[in-house]
Amino acid sequence: MQIDTLPLTAEAFAALDADDPLRAFRDEFALPEGVIYLDGNSLGAAPKAALARAQEVVSREWATDLIKSWNTAGWFELPERLGDKLAPVIGAGAGEVLVTDATGLNVFKVLAAALALRPDRKVIVMEGSNFPTDNYMAQGLVEFLGQGHQIRFAEKDDILAAIDQDVAAVCLTHVHYKTGHILDMQGITAAAHQAGALAIWDLCHSAGAMPVDLNGARADFAVGCSYKYLNGGPGGPAFLFVARRHQGEARQPLTGWWGHKAPFAFSRDYAPAPGLARFRTGTQPILSMAVAEVGLDIFARADMALIRQKSLALTSLFIRLVDERCGSFGFGLASPRDADARGSQVALTHATGYPIMKALIAHGVIGDFRAPDILRFGFTPLYTSYMDVWNAAETLYRIMASDEWKKPVYSAVDAVT
Numbered sequence: 001m002q003i004d005t006l007p008l009t010a011e012a013f014a015a016l017d018a019d020d021p022l023r024a025f026r027d028e029f030a031l032p033e034g035v036i037y038l039d040g041n042s043l044g045a046a047p048k049a050a051l052a053r054a055q056e057v058v059s060r061e062w063a064t065d066l067i068k069s070w071n072t073a074g075w076f077e078l079p080e081r082l083g084d085k086l087a088p089v090i091g092a093g094a095g096e097v098l099v100t101d102a103t104g105l106n107v108f109k110v111l112a113a114a115l116a117l118r119p120d121r122k123v124i125v126m127e128g129s130n131f132p133t134d135n136y137m138a139q140g141l142v143e144f145l146g147q148g149h150q151i152r153f154a155e156k157d158d159i160l161a162a163i164d165q166d167v168a169a170v171c172l173t174h175v176h177y178k179t180g181h182i183l184d185m186q187g188i189t190a191a192a193h194q195a196g197a198l199a200i201w202d203l204c205h206s207a208g209a210m211p212v213d214l215n216g217a218r219a220d221f222a223v224g225c226s227y228k229y230l231n232g233g234p235g236g237p238a239f240l241f242v243a244r245r246h247q248g249e250a251r252q253p254l255t256g257w258w259g260h261k262a263p264f265a266f267s268r269d270y271a272p273a274p275g276l277a278r279f280r281t282g283t284q285p286i287l288s289m290a291v292a293e294v295g296l297d298i299f300a301r302a303d304m305a306l307i308r309q310k311s312l313a314l315t316s317l318f319i320r321l322v323d324e325r326c327g328s329f330g331f332g333l334a335s336p337r338d339a340d341a342r343g344s345q346v347a348l349t350h351a352t353g354y355p356i357m358k359a360l361i362a363h364g365v366i367g368d369f370r371a372p373d374i375l376r377f378g379f380t381p382l383y384t385s386y387m388d389v390w391n392a393a394e395t396l397y398r399i400m401a402s403d404e405w406k407k408p409v410y411s412a413v414d415a416v417t
């Protein structure tokens with residue numbers, strides 16, 4: 001498959017679909033007729049099996065078996081069970097991943113744990129342009145600790161230079177939420193270790209989107225969410241990773257009863273569980289956890305190398321189509337042109353990006369807008385087809401060439417973009 005020289009015709013795209021080894025996965029997702037969904041990097045599509053699972057957990061496990069289900073349906077072990085299912089997708093071992101809480105909460109927990117492992121160091125290296133919650137949580141933690149920690153913000157090309165002997169931890173997002181630029185997890189982690197610091201990776205835009213090898217890179221901690229590429233459902237639980245070598249020593253400050261070494265002893269004082277379990281906090285949203293497991297079960301059958309290969313083909317072809325068909329309309333490319341540096345999304349820039357994206361959505365192509373000028377298109381190889389890419393680019397061309405996007409209805413700003 002020669003993507004860079006493929007003729008840009010509908011027939012050639014249809015032929016790629018016919019040969020696609022991941023094609024069968026598309027049938028496992030409930031996608032509405034007439035919609036091209038390019039926002040799986042923000043909220044993954046619903047697996048068809050999620051509905052049956054939700055019904056089962058409500059009608060049998062909850063309504064019929066009631067409280068017995070904590071034991072009989074394994075509710076209490078869901079964070080570990082789901083974590084072990086996710087582990088191979090992100091290069092972690094069994095017993096190193098918990099599916100639990102929200103991404104931001106998990107950032108708080110693992111960053112606090114990392115700082116406590118490096119008590120003599122006061123600097124945290126973070127990317128200022130990262131998705132804000134990671135930075136906000138770090139700022140809240142620093143203020144709360146009151147120990148004089150500082151966040152040293154650096155952008156992608158300056159990160160290595162920002163790592164020195166004062167650094168306790170680098171806390172970075174593997175794939176940038178706006179541009180899709182990939183940071184070098186292996187190289188940055190090695191540099192952090194060389195300086196005596198720990199490395200924390202946020203996998204929100206890489207887990208399920210591309211192969212990730214946490215243990216291959218010797219990452220210390222990681223976090224991420226299930227509701228983007230992992231198709232875990234709206235508000236689905238996030239995850240955290242603690243490398244086995246830190247388990248036992250690392251501690252986190254949200255010392256709820258689920259992290260206690262004997263939760264059902266109901267003793268007065270906190271005593272941490274021995275290993276990963278101390279990174280739990282409290283009762284989990286069981287309905288959401290049950291539905292998230294359906295998304296993880298799909299990944300257990302998917303080959304991440306094939307996902308990466310198709311992802312790069314989809315994004316490269318979209319960029320080629322936009323260049324060729326929409327080159328005169330003022331779009332820029334915020335994502336790397338170099339495929340190896342690109343995650344599974346394409347970010348275009350345009351001075352009037354917001355009404356353009358609203359017009360696209362009204363015409364059945366769902367991406368999203370990120371202030372001030374970015375139009376994001378997520379490509380999810382399990383359910384995005386090559387014809388979706390062709391049709392999305394055609395729709396973009398049509399709304400630009402016809403000035404459809406200039407209609408006043410597309411300029412009114414919604415609460416969630």
Ligand SMILES: *Cc1c(COP(=O)(O)O)cnc(C)c1O
Pocket residue numbers: 102103104105130131133134173177202204205225238
């Ligand atoms: C999506 C995303 C989050 C989401 O955080 P929540 O606490 O789950 O709302 C956090 N960090 C990054 C980098 C993200 O892309």
